[in-house]
Amino acid sequence: xxxxxxxxxxxxxxxxxxxxxxxxxxxxxxxxxxxxxxxxxxxxxxxxxxxxxxxxxxxxxxxxxxxxxxxxxxxxxxxxxxxxxxxxxxxxxxxxxxxxxxxxxxxxxxxxxxxxxxxxxxxxxxxxxxxxxxxxxxxxxxxxxxxxxxxxxxxxxxxxxxxxxxxxxxxxxxxxxxxxxxxxxxxxxxxxxxxxxxxxxxxxxxxxxxxxxxxxxxxxxxxxxxxxxxxxxxxxxxxxxxxxxxxxxxxxxxxxxxxxxxx
Numbered sequence: 001x002x003x004x005x006x007x008x009x010x011x012x013x014x015x016x017x018x019x020x021x022x023x024x025x026x027x028x029x030x031x032x033x034x035x036x037x038x039x040x041x042x043x044x045x046x047x048x049x050x051x052x053x054x055x056x057x058x059x060x061x062x063x064x065x066x067x068x069x070x071x072x073x074x075x076x077x078x079x080x081x082x083x084x085x086x087x088x089x090x091x092x093x094x095x096x097x098x099x100x101x102x103x104x105x106x107x108x109x110x111x112x113x114x115x116x117x118x119x120x121x122x123x124x125x126x127x128x129x130x131x132x133x134x135x136x137x138x139x140x141x142x143x144x145x146x147x148x149x150x151x152x153x154x155x156x157x158x159x160x161x162x163x164x165x166x167x168x169x170x171x172x173x174x175x176x177x178x179x180x181x182x183x184x185x186x187x188x189x190x191x192x193x194x195x196x197x198x199x200x201x202x203x204x205x206x207x208x209x210x211x212x213x214x215x216x217x218x219x220x221x222x223x224x225x226x227x228x229x230x231x232x233x234x235x236x237x238x239x240x241x242x243x244x245x246x247x248x249x250x251x252x253x254x255x256x257x258x259x260x261x262x263x
Contacts, residue, residue, distance in 0.1 A: 003021075005060065005143075007207075007208075008189055008204065011185065011211045012186065012188075012189055012207075012234050012255075012259055013136045014107065014211075015186055015211060015214065016216075017178075018178075018214070018237070018238070019179070019182055019183065019186060019240070019241070020237045020238060020241035021185050021241040021245055022190075023065070024245065024256075024257045026258055027187075027256070028191055029252075029258075030251055030258040031191055031194075032191065032194040033098070033251050035117075036251055037144070038144050038147075039149065039163060039251055039252070040137065040251075041139050041142075041154075042139070042144070042146060042147060042149045043149055043253045044147060044253050045136060045139070045146065046151070047081055047082070047093050047184070047253055048128045048129070048131040048255070049128070049132050050151075051124070051128045051177075051180070052055035052076065052079070052124070052125045052128035052129055052132070052146060052156065053080075054173075055121040055123055055124045055128070055244055056072050056073075056075075056121070057184060058121060058174075059117060059118055059122070060072055061073060062108075062111050062117060062170060063107055063111055063113075063117045063121075064106060064107060064108060064114070065106050065108055065112040066175060067103075067106070068103070068105040068106050070114060071101060071103070071105065072105070074099075074102060075099065075100065075101050075102070075148055077097075078094055078097040078099065079094075079095070079098065079129060079132060081094070081148075082094040082146070083126050091146070093197065094136075098133075100128075103222060113220070113224050115255075116220065116223070117220060118218060120216040120219075121227055124216065126210045127213075128253070129208050131206060131209075137194060138198070138202065139158065142261040146238045150250075150252050152179075152248070152253075153243065153248065153250075153254050153255075153256075154243050154252065154254035154255065155180065155254070157239065157242075157243045157245040158176045158179065158180070158236065158240060158243065159173075159176065160239070160260050161176070161236050167225070171221050171232065172232060173216070173238065174221035174224070175221050175232055175233055176236060177214075177217040178214045178215075178221065178242045179214075179236060179237060180254070181210050181211075181213040181217060182210075182253060183244065183252075184206075184210050184253075185206075185210035185211050185214065187198045187253065187254075188203040188207055188210065189204070189207055192204050218233075218258040219242065230243035243256055245257060
């Protein structure tokens with residue numbers, strides 16, 4: 001066993017124990033089809049932005065003051081302008097406008113886990129933005145234009161399992177985040193051997209950060225809950241496995257078993 005495969009196995013062992021099902025082989029067969037490459041990459045690009053937006057929303061809602069929230073929005077704006085820009089979308093303009101976080105974030109005094117939430121989520125946001133840029137670069141090299149692609153059912157389906165009272169809402173959203181990151185890591189690893197060398201190398205390079213993101217979300221959920229949350233992890237995990245295993249009419253990065261021919 002080479003060092004890369006050993007690294008993959010070490011990262012995936014806890015993730016496979018966490019997830020309640022593996023990605024079906026039928027999804028892998030669909031994802032590796034050349035006619036689905038555009039949908040795979042565009043949706044992957046969107047997933048990276050959505051992951052950063054989700055983390056940013058949690059920081060803004062729970063952990064920081066108004067000025068810090070505005071600094072976060074300014075950080076995200078070039079990415080959102082690009083994705084939602086429609087006919088005015090410009091890759092060159094995006095690269096010229098993208099920026100970093102303009103000021104240190106100030107934690108609110110009324111949320112005791114603010115500093116830890118900020119630390120973990122800001123690191124996640126930085127990495128997701130970087131992954132977004134990497135996917136976009138791969139698309140540009142292959143003359144695959146970014147296009148609007150409606151979301152699949154996965155994330156919305158998971159959010160239906162989230163409770164509607166605090167702090168349960170935050171705890172459940174963190175668990176949902178853990179499942180999304182864990183599933184992404186599992187799919188990157190399972191799909192990589194069937195891709196061309198550039199994409200294979202890229203997807204393997206994402207595994208370590210995705211595995212850490214899942215652990216960060218879960219650690220925050222357990223700490224904020226302050227009690228055993230295995231029942232919530234189990235319940236949300238069951239919903240996640242249902243979405244992954246059930247027939248799905250739309251091919252996306254997190255779609256279920258295919259009941260379609262192409263995207």
